Amino acid sequence: MEKTHTGARGRPARLSRTDIVEIAKRILKKKGGDALSMRRVAEELGSSPMSIYRHVESMDHLIVLALDELAKEIPKPDLPEDPQDRVLVLWLALYDCLAANPWALDVLAKEMSIGPTILWFVDRIIKSFVDCGLSYEGTSQAYNMVWKFTVGSLMVDQGQTYAEERFDGTPIARQFMISHMGDHPNLKALMSAAPDADHRGRDRYVENLKILLDGIINSK
Amino acid sequence: MEKTHTGARGRPARLSRTDIVEIAKRILKKKGGDALSMRRVAEELGSSPMSIYRHVESMDHLIVLALDELAKEIPKPDLPEDPQDRVLVLWLALYDCLAANPWALDVLAKEMSIGPTILWFVDRIIKSFVDCGLSYEGTSQAYNMVWKFTVGSLMVDQGQTYAEERFDGTPIARQFMISHMGDHPNLKALMSAAPDADHRGRDRYVENLKILLDGIINSK
DNA sequence: ACCTGAACACCGTTCAAGT
DNA sequence: ACCTGAACACCGTTCAAGT
DSSP: OOOOOOSOOSSOOSOOHHHHHHHHHHHHHHHOGGGOOHHHHHHHHTSOGGGGGGTOSOHHHHHHHHHHHHHHHSOOOOOOSSHHHHHHHHHHHHHHHHHHOHHHHHHHHHHOOOOGGGHHHHHHHHHHHHHTTOOHHHHHHHHHHHHHHHHHHHHHHHHHHHHHHHTTTOOHHHHHHHHTGGGOHHHHHHHHHSTTOOOOSHHHHHHHHHHHHHHHHHTO | OOOOOOSOOSSOOSOOHHHHHHHHHHHHHHHOGGGOOHHHHHHHHTSOGGGGGGTOSOHHHHHHHHHHHHHHHSOOOOOOSSHHHHHHHHHHHHHHHHHHOHHHHHHHHHHOOOOGGGHHHHHHHHHHHHHTTOOHHHHHHHHHHHHHHHHHHHHHHHHHHHHHHHTTTOOHHHHHHHHTGGGOHHHHHHHHHSTTOOOOSHHHHHHHHHHHHHHHHHTO
């Protein structure tokens, strides 16, 4: 819905949508989702907040545009022969992008706005699931399950890291559990037997995803 | 950290933390996470926004307090004999509570702040995983995986529902995919073979959780 | 000891006016 | 056609003052 000015009537545009999205993307990458505001974009643009609305419908719209730009940056991985490996590699590309851009995860999880660019991945994931022997119904369900698991993994890991930042590196949930172990014998046994369990990060995601994929494929 | 006034010096308190948390909980339940503000709580309390800070450290703190109150309301389910059924029933209790209170999901996923009340569930989930034959390391990982899957399931389902609300009931992601099917043969095949796939809701969560649990237990 | 009003430093967005 | 300033209706929180 970009305004394409056919001809040259009226005042020439000083701002462009591309510039605006570019600045939004930079703020999001550097400062995160909370830091983005129309007023901030305007400031970096050297114009008034309201000028942005001539090129972009709303702040939500601006974020969606930034999201599709981000999707274009995802490197398309080499695809292995084995279909299950292929599934893994494809999801991992998405995981890596979202892990590096927490703001994008929030938008994607909450608003479900997909740009055309991401469909390259979707298409190949579908193919790979089918090659694993799943029906189309099974593929549809599998895709949805892995997407949910991926969103949850990133969300929980990010939340944990964020909470630790706020409270000077103390894993607060752990601390809290330790102080209440007395009332909960099984929790106590677990904390003693596996005291330094940290389930964050890419390696753990890969490990978990393998378990999940085995579960999905064996269930059919 | 509640201020316990020993003796009766000074002005008597008109407000109490319990009242404040009660009102916060009501706003959260009725209007959702975005609607909560100190100013709104103050209004319903019939006092100035700043009086709240005498009883509660910050808005974040207030939300955490409301969250623990919510945890107290979760009905503790009857636990079946079979350990895998037990795991399912316990997670489902948490799922139901979070599905009914989206604001709580946001807090829990982002801030990782747990109240003591929820540990009843944690303890029993641990026991059940161990009874399924998992080691303590395995249990720790399993717990983490299911938590991530649960968070992701709720988040994605809620996001989808929210997006549909905003755009008059149209499943936008689906619409969008249909319009780009031309470039993506596998996507097209899937959309034709499984056209009305809706993966939302409690029943699908149960179904998926069973697959996930089978995958986890068989992997050990 | 508890509560309040004014103020600070922010928001997204509307609307009428300027160039 | 494009940009702007003032204004609206909000935020959480600090700080000094009142009772």
